[in-house]
Structures are given as structure tokens and as C-alpha cells.
Amino acid sequence: MNYQAPVKTTLLELRNLHTDFQTSTGTVKAVDGVSFAIERGERVAVVGESGSGKSAMAMSILRLLTHPGKVAGGEVLLDGRDISRLSEGQLNAIRGRLVGTVFQDPMSSLDPVMRISKQMIEPIMRNLRLNREQAREEAIKWLGKVGIPEPERRIEAYPFEMSGGMRQRVMIAMALSSRPQLVIADEPTTALDVTIQAQIVEVLKTLTEESGAAMLFITHDLGLVARFAHKVAVMYAGRIVEFGRVEDIFASPAHPYTQSLLGTIPSTAMLKSERLPQIPGLPPDMRFPITGCAFKERCAAAHDRCCVEAPRLSQCGIDHTAACWAPHGLGEGATLKAERPDRPNRPFEPDGSVVVELNALWKQFDTSRKMVVRAVNGVNLRVHKGETLGIVGESGCGKSTIARLLLGLEKPTSGDIFIAGLAQMVFQDPASSFNPKMTIGGIVAEPLVVRAHGSKPERKEAVRRLISQVGLDPAFAERYPHQLSGGQRQRVAVARALALNPSVVVADEPTSALDVSVRAQIINLLVDLKQELGISFVFISHDLLTVRYIADRIAVMYLGEVVEYGAAEEVFADPRHPYTKALIDAVPVPDPAIESRRTSTPLQGELPSPLNLPTGCAFASRCPMATDRCRAEKPALPTHDLARQVACHYAS
């Protein structure tokens, strides 16, 4: 990364910032003494898992926390001036003017009953002292800059008339239009598809570079950090555990947590047969005070001192600090080692028996306005015994509809589905797919009860067996869902799916709601189960690196069609369909060296509406190599074949 700080002057400095949440069970120290500085024009990424305090820290800067959150101490110096003790009125002169903010969820961050024009123009009038006409022009200019087509017309739209990606562009335009010196972006791309994420990151990067604004970028995605940041702050349990330049953090991480995190992410370079390293345990419960280092229970390098005394950030290189008693954490240049390397992710060897077969499957939904949503358009797929099929594609590509069809939750419009045995489901959000009033035992036993399997004691025994099979203590049967962490709940979801000995488990984004450090645990669990039980999996995800690791075969979907199909590693190593290429290109790789060499521009545009499908190739409207032939003639995908299949006229 050829970054040169313009002039080294500090724009924002946090000194020993503390933020508390007063809850009924006590004070949660969400931010527990955070200090760091951002230079002018610098992009600093803050990475951490949910509950690490990264968002609370970012929101504390402008005191945007709502009750019961409260800044409890420390200083926030903006341009040398402590803004942490300003009145609300004085702070309002800084909010939106010197510091702009972009939030995580574009679907809910714009006022739904107000036109974009109204939400944008008035702040510009106030901040830049322009009259209404000038402010309107300015707003339109910014909407154009962030890549909104026809900004003169779109400025009069309501937020609900725009896609998530477009709304996030509006948010960015709003934040940047007042020419702030600092932009705080709190997980600005987390809710977006990988291709849209790549576009948004480009927009943020280009426009802040152009205006010279510094950026504080909150994320849990290490790949994005590598693509985007100059410096990285790693947060764990309310504190910064490591801070440094992005190259140093990725090349020679010094804190065991950073070292572990980097190890748990499946990378394209990684051999699929290697077992994915996983961080044991869970992040600490922030409701209780922590003595010593917060990471000690999960750390292989932990020793006596870690239990007594919390380490402070100390120098471990140029501009590089880490809070660890061990000088190099787990070891110099070390990353996490896989436990149980004796249980590798063995490649699948087909024995020929087909468990799932989809033949010329179509699914259409009639909308209230006499229009037809074509969700699945002639899909042929096969899953063999013991095989994992990964389905990837942007939201709206029909992958979740396929899951619902497989489970019989929807009837196909035409075509047929063959399943040898039983299909069961693991959902994305385990928190909302369980009845909160049922015990874990009851939840796992439910499929058995529905099918009247066995007597009550037999079912109880089955539940014990299932719960321990997914790596939990059988005592969990007595607990309730809210007493479990996200990762534990997802294990329970897997146990429930296994209760009836299914031949295929359909997992729809099973790891997306989980934290990075827990994600690897669930992936390893699925790999183990697949090998122990010989179950087939249909693994639906937008996380391409995970799919590459876990799936034997991949089907890439676009607008309800499979555009490319083949062995997972082959598809990744040599994508033939332009859409697959674009998807893989968009995935941020947790390696700043690779990211800085990235030259290709991200895939433009968004998924067209499934209401009126094009006659030719569905991807032609976004394809960089589309010709007249593509727009007129639909490329066919050869059916049922284990080899590579590509639906493109020009696939080499």
C-alpha cells in the first residue's frame, strides 16, 4: 500500500475513553479505556466481534449513544479541542458538519416518510450556508458522485423506492456533502451483498481521498480492513488489544487474538483438506468484571500473570502496539494452529447415489399487482450422498427459494424435486428460529414429537445424544434459548436438524449471524458431521470463502438460474462465467498485499428486478463482455453432469 500521510497532524485523538451501559444486572463497561489517534486523511479500521465495544466507542465520539449508554470518562480531542464536555447545542455544530456518520443498516437509517431531497438539502443549507436552490444542486451533485443514476430525478424518491445499496450511497452522500474532516462509518457494508459492498467501499475510498477526509471504519470483516484501511485497531472486550499499520497487523500480528482471528478465516490459498483453526470458547460476558487479560481463557499463550493483571498496550514495532504479556503473542509470525489436525476436511468421493435431484425447477410468485416474480427459472441440480453443494449468489438470486422448495415449504410452479429420505433445515438466525419459551431439549425433540418417534424416555435419550453430538454438554437440554450464545444456538439448530436422521441438511446462511471467532467452530462441526454421518449438505451462503472451504461443488446463481456449476476449488481457481469472476473478485481477501494489487473495478450495477426478465442472458445488463448475441440469445447450461457447466456464450 503506497500510502503517504500528507502532513502528520492529528485530527482525532481519544484519550482513555470509557463508556458504560447501566443495566438492571449492573454496569457494562462497553468501552473500557480506549486511546488512539487518527491523522488527517487517514483511514483507521476498528475490528472486533459483537460486544467488543467497537460501535459503542464510535458512537461515543459524537455522543450519539442512547440511554442507557453513557460516556463515563476520557477525552475526545477533535483538532486539539476536547469535545467530550461540550453541550448538546455545541456538539450539534460539529455533528454532520465536521464529522459525518454512515450507519450500518441503510434500510432503516433514512427517514422512511421523507423524500431524499428533504433529508439532504436542509443539512447542506445549514452547514454550507447555501440557499435552497444551491443546496439542491449540491445534493444532486453528491448523489451523482456516489453513483446514483439520474440524480435529478432520484432525489425526489422516498427511501423505500430504492435498493439497500442505493440507500447506502445516499447515506454516504449525506455524510460527505457537508465536507466533514472525519467520517465515522459503522459497519457500512455489512447489510449489503458482496458485489454491492465492493462498490460502496470504492465510493467511500475515492470520495474521502478526494476531499481529504479521515475515516474511522468499524467492521468485523478482516478482508475489508485489508482492502481499505491504513491503520487497524483490534478491539476485544471493550479495549484495544492491538493497533498498527495494516501491513504490520496482517504480516506480523502480535496479539494472540489477532493472530487467532487471522487463522480462522478460510483463505483461497488454504488447502481444503486442512482443518480450519478455531478459537476455543466464547468472548467474555461483559456484565461481569474481568480480572487480568480478557482473552486469557481462549489463549494458548496465557500464563499466570495474564490472570492477575491486564496487559497495557506496549510498543512492539514502529507504530505498532499490542496488549499482551507475551512479547510475540502465540509466537513470532504465528497464527492459530488447528486443533485435531487428525480430522481433516476429507474430499468427497462420490459413490454414485443421488440424494437430491432438481429437474427443470421453476418457481414463480404472483404479486398483488398482477405481476409475476420469477424466483427460480429452470434449475437442474444434483446432490450425491455425502456431498456438500454450495449455492452462492447475490440476494434475490433465488437461492433461498430453492431451500424452501427443497423442504416442501413452497410448491414448485413446474419441474420436480426428488429427495431420497428426508430434508431438514438450519436457518440463518438461530435466535429467531427457536420458540423462546421452549427448553433446548424440547426444541431438539420437537421433530421427534411431530413424527411420533419413540417413547418419551427414548426421545430424551435421543436428545442427549444429539446435543453431545454437536459438541454441547447434555445439561444444555434444560436451558432456554436466551441463555445460549449465538454459536451455541446454532449448534442446537444443527442438533434439531439431525434428529430425524435426514439424508440432506439444507443450511441457509448458517454462519452469517455468527461472530468470526465462533464461525470456524460451526464450520468444523458441519465438516465433522458430514464425515461421521455421511449426510449431504446444501450450504447456501453469500460468504464465498466459507463456501469454497466447506462445499464440494458450487452452483453460482443469478436471477433464478444456475450460471456456473463445478467442483468448488476449480470454480474458485478458474471461474469461467463473467458473473462468477466478478463475485470472486469482489470478495475482500484478508491480505493487504493482495488487496493493494487489486486493479479490476468492481462489478457495476445491481441485480435486475425479477419482475421482467431479459430475453437473452440474464447477466447481459451487467456483463463487461456482453454482445448483441448475449442480449438476444440465452446461453444454455448443459444438464446433469459432474463436470464443469457454464452458461455463457463466451466461456473459454
Add this chain to the structure above:
Amino acid sequence: MAEYAAKKLAQMLITVLGVITLVFFTLRLIPGDAASAMAGDTLSGEALQVLRDQMGLDEPLISQYLGFLRDLAMIDLGETITTRIPIADLLLRALPITLSIAMATIVLSIVISIPLGTLAAFMAHKGRNWLDNGLTGAAMIIDLMPSFWTALVLLLIFSLGLGWFPASGQLNWNNPGSVALRLALPVIVLSLSQVATLARITRTAVLEVLNEDYVRTARSMGWSEMRVLFRHALKNAALPIATVVGLSFGNLLGGTVIVEFIFTIPGVGNLLIAGINSRDYQLVQTLIVLYALLFVVINFTTDLIYKTLDPRVQF
């Protein structure tokens, strides 16, 4: 929009027709009729029969029904069966009174409850709960008191005891002050329960909106709390509030009957009670159709207001 209005209008007609039919036939299930109610024990069987003939009560039910429909369609409200007074004349005098009570109640309760509920929500959002708790407690107490009871208590204290408000007497529209005094207590009685409901709904709706991401966005743009509250929070909370205001109008129509009776106000409610007592089918069914029409029109208006409050509402 026009298509929606037409569809809605058709729905309204069907609803009103259903009400007419139901009212017409159920009324006639009540033992006794207008003739026997009027005559009491004084007339013999034969004389009663003559009276029935005169009142048109002996015609077949179905032709009475069709006749009623025909008259309604031609906006001919007919006369009361017993006293032969044109119902239109009665309504012309009674309806303005009842509508005044209803409108005054709506306006008063909105003016009180929306600022109150908003303030309670705003304070609760900041972690100061006393107003919120007080509001909830007060609302519960009000809900526990039936309106006929509060009406009697207020009547005893402020009219009969302190003599601040006249408890009887004609309404003289030439003297608006006296009308206001006369209608004040009924309006207060009705407003109490309206305020209790509406303030709580407002509080909940606003509190929910204050936790929305777009409110945080507005704060991050540097807008003042007041502007955030009025421009963003209240505007978004308006939809559930409008729903409840629309629905509570129905309760209000029922409530006017009770307060008019207790405060002896010559409104539609008292007309209805008199009609029921004398089994005056014509009067009662006409009034109930009127109530149904009012109710349906208010619902229709609420739906139209939705669209202006929230652009996302699709017809």
C-alpha cells in the same frame, strides 16, 4: 387513487347495507312493537290491531324492509311511527349537538394527549421515567372508571354541588357561551378515556420511533432534539396514532349516548333512547344507519389520511 376510492366506496355501501338489514330484522325480534308500547295496557286487542294497521306494522316484513330501503335510497327518512314527526326535522336539531360534543372531544383529547404522550416518550427515552409511570398509572385509573360513573360524579360535584355548569335547560345556539358551558362536562367525561388511550398509544409509538436508526441519523446530522422529535419521530409515529383516533371515534359515538342521557342533552343519543323505549322502528333504524354511515365515513377518511402520512402505504 380513484380506483381505490371507488373500491372503498363499494365496500362502504355493502357494510351499510349489512347494517341496515341486521338492524331491521333484529329490531323486530324484540318482543312488543310500537303499537303496544304506545298503547300500554289501555287498548283492547281489536283497537290495537287498528293502530297497527295505521302504523303499517301489519304489512309483510319483506315489503316493509324493501320500503325502508327504497326510502333511504331517496333520502326520505320518513316520520316517527308513534308521533308522526318527520325524522329529518328531529335530526336537524339533534345532530349538530351530538357532532359538537364528538368533535370537541376529539380536538380536546388530541390537544392534550399527543403532547403529553410525546413528552413522556421523550423523557423515558432519556431514562427519566416519572412522567411515563405517572401517565400509565393515571390512564389505568381512568380506564377503571366507567364513563357513566364519572359523568354522575362530575354532575354531582360541578353542576349540582358547585353550580359551575348548568345541568339542564334548553340549548340556545344564539348564546354560544351557554352552549359551551352546557356541553363542557359531557365533553370532559368523554375526553378522559380518550386521553387515557391516546396518550398511551402516542407514548408507545413515539418511544419506538425514537429508537429507530433514522432518528439516530438525524441526530448525527446535528439537528436539535426538538427538531428530531417533531420532524422525524412524531411524523413517523403519526400512523399508529391516526389509526387509534379513527377507531376511538366509534367508541365516542357510543359514549355520546350515555353522556347525553345523563346530562339530558337533546342529541341523537337521547333520540335513540326515546325511539327504543317506544319501539319506534322507523326512528331507531334510521338512527343506527346514521351511526353506521358516520363510522364508515370516518374509517374511509382515516385510510386516506394514512396515505398522506406514509408514502409507503399502497392502495
